[in-house]
Amino acid sequence: MVTLAEVARHAGVSASTVSYVLSGKRPISAATRLQVEQSIRELGYHPNAGARALASSRSNIIALMVPLRTDMYVPVMMEIAIAVATTARTHGYDVLLLTGEEGPEAVRRVTGSGLADAMILMDVELDDERLPLLRGTDQPSVLIGLPADTSGLTCVDLDFRATGALCVEHLAMLGHRDIAVIGEAPAVYERHTGFAERTLVGIRSRARELGLRVLHRPCEGGYEAMAAILTRILDERPGTSGFVVQNEQAVEPLLALLRRQGRAVPEDVSVVAICPEQVAVQASVRLTSVSIPAQEMGRQAVERLVAKIDGHATDEVLLIAPELTVRTSTGSAP
Amino acid sequence: MVTLAEVARHAGVSASTVSYVLSGKRPISAATRLQVEQSIRELGYHPNAGARALASSRSNIIALMVPLRTDMYVPVMMEIAIAVATTARTHGYDVLLLTGEEGPEAVRRVTGSGLADAMILMDVELDDERLPLLRGTDQPSVLIGLPADTSGLTCVDLDFRATGALCVEHLAMLGHRDIAVIGEAPAVYERHTGFAERTLVGIRSRARELGLRVLHRPCEGGYEAMAAILTRILDERPGTSGFVVQNEQAVEPLLALLRRQGRAVPEDVSVVAICPEQVAVQASVRLTSVSIPAQEMGRQAVERLVAKIDGHATDEVLLIAPELTVRTSTGSAP
């Protein structure tokens, strides 16, 4: 293994000079810099991560805590994780993958050991048990998602309240009066995941303002669950002509069932989805949708985290504005 | 920050004693162990990861290189990644997430810096450019997937050749003579990803032995792509009565299109899928399938990697035997 000392010897300079060439923390003459860089290349030198971490008390690692729930839509999580990893690299950070399994304990382990300089938490619950620990440490962190109390926390998320409102407005504008919301799995609401509840709040309050009636039904996803729910909805509110779907697993089943019942989309029924763009585009009907900006969320989380690590202040909460893209699944109410 | 020295002082023992209590690498009397453990708890001590890595030249980190392709089925990747992370934790390792973006360079960076003790590579291509680097280093590694030349490498994968054969056998036994294979996206074949090609080899060779005719069509997934391909297949071989699908994105479109054409599953047409169990079960028809053992692959990869780190020999290649589960999408040929 090649050490910094060997590079120094080979280049005919001191160890500190090599170190400073690497870090750029003090001026180096062009000549020595070139010499050192050449030695580094010739010897194939790579700084030792452990030594660096020990001496500088910075690991250049960001911890990313991903949930291991089966009821969340996995591709979104993955897209965020990948965006986090690639953005982190552009700032010189690597990403440590923590699964939710360890829970709050993982937070302690990572902060305590100096394994990571900072952390990003995904899938935050309204009253998340990891939050007290985060508030109690000086380790920078960013949440993807919004807890009930955001004081002292930095959060990044899609503005789901506005998203819900936007979907309702679109349907209202098209003349729909009775709308149904196909939501996430019941467990998602039970554990009070912020985004699901906020969407609902946005939907309900705008619906009230605009005088629409709303039926909300959580849904496990899949054909059977969706079939049962659809039947119930149409029994309770036969006049329902607009659907808002916030559950990727329910999208295709819903479309198939409507078709089977002879309800044409968008002539008889309109469907707005809250889902990744890919799902909206690849569905059997191109869906009018508000897309979930997974990449943007991952990127923003890292940018904010890096700013915090570097001691720059950041806004406490970033809510990304939703954008509704009209495709072919919505039209005027019958 | 609490250091080992402080714990030692607090417990009235030497630093090495504390270290040995932690590592268990030498016998400690019950009395001192208890005392030390209590001091650790009282002071809230966590060993510093950097110092530990420097002194022991072991980081207790495993690097996991995931592809960032959009044409692979993401949930499987995620499931593997999570299985890797949780299994790694049970062995005392954390997982560093590397995206494919950096390519071979990442291998060099991680091995050179001692950031990770070992690495797992996913989505290996038949002639992967990262392999020379792996062979040239003494850092333990395990591949998930099978390259063309496995010499000197440890690999874990589903036996896709046997998987292909198994699907054909099942259809042959039911009397089907003309079968069509709906494959992965063309790009997957173009980059010579091992699993897709091996499946095809398994299908073709068994089909030849059993006297079946096979049509293979790569498919991007989605309704439009699937529609075009299905039309072509039924034009070319109107007698096609068995389908093997190895593309999660094409499963539902295929089923919907068959339905629309009035071809009943399984009465008129049989469909076998190669996909995660969840997809097979949640589809609009419960699919006869060979499931992709994502968890098992992740787990096995870690077990083998840890064995290698500890200097134990491991079999070069582990091919997990496929299991075909009969559900309701296959039946006797018409």
Added chain:
DNA sequence: TTGAAAGCGCTAACAT
């Protein structure tokens, strides 16, 4: 612009 040297917190011989 550069060098010398003191740690960073831990592990693992070597002693006892």
Added chain:
DNA sequence: ATGTTAGCGCTTTCAA
């Protein structure tokens, strides 16, 4: 069964 101590490879003062 426990203590002493010499590093591990790097960063960063302090000096020049």
